[in-house]
Amino acid sequence: MKSSATRILGFAVLGILIISQISSSATNAHRLHAISQLKLDPKNNPMTCTYCHTNKYGGDTWNGFGTLISSFYYGTAKYDFPTALYQALSARKDSDQDGYMDILEIVAKTAPGDKKSRPSKTAVALSNELTRLGGIAAFRK
Numbered sequence: 071m072k073s074s075a076t077r078i079l080g081f082a083v084l085g086i087l088i089i090s091q092i093s094s095s096a097t098n099a100h101r102l103h104a105i106s107q108l109k110l111d112p113k114n115n116p117m118t119c120t121y122c123h124t125n126k127y128g129g130d131t132w133n134g135f136g137t138l139i140s141s142f143y144y145g146t147a148k149y150d151f152p153t154a155l156y157q158a159l160s161a162r163k164d165s166d167q168d169g170y171m172d173i174l175e176i177v178a179k180t181a182p183g184d185k186k187s188r189p190s191k192t193a194v195a196l197s198n199e200l201t202r203l204g205g206i207a208a209f210r211k
């Protein structure tokens with residue numbers, strides 16, 4: 071017969087497993103949504119966790135772009151994820167400080183939170199491309 075301490079430990083482990091699975095699913099749901107909203111090709115694995123996080127497995131530490139999104143998602147307004155993502159793009163920041171605004175990196179299909187991922191086109195060329203796409207509004211949810 072199991073002691074109550076063993077049973078409590080078993081429930082605690084089960085609870086942690088369930089919570090981590092729910093958390094992991096939520097994160098993947100955000101990633102899949104962002105791929106669609108940002109018009110990335112889902113076949114080419116366009117968005118690893120480091121698109122927004124500092125850790126390749128995701129988690130609570132974000133890079134500059136993830137920090138910007140989370141400021142809208144967890145901030146005072148508590149926007150839903152698609153709106154938080156859109157607000158982050160509308161802020162016209164250069165999250166990784168590589169000389170390109172995040173929205174222009176979205177157009178270039180580079181990572182706005184990773185300084186090593188930098189567009190090959192000029193900012194002017196990407197701005198013109200953004201205008202042809204319909205501006206930032208083209209990336210609204």
Ligand SMILES: [Ca+2]
Nearest residue numbers: 181184185187
């Ligand atoms: Ca970048």
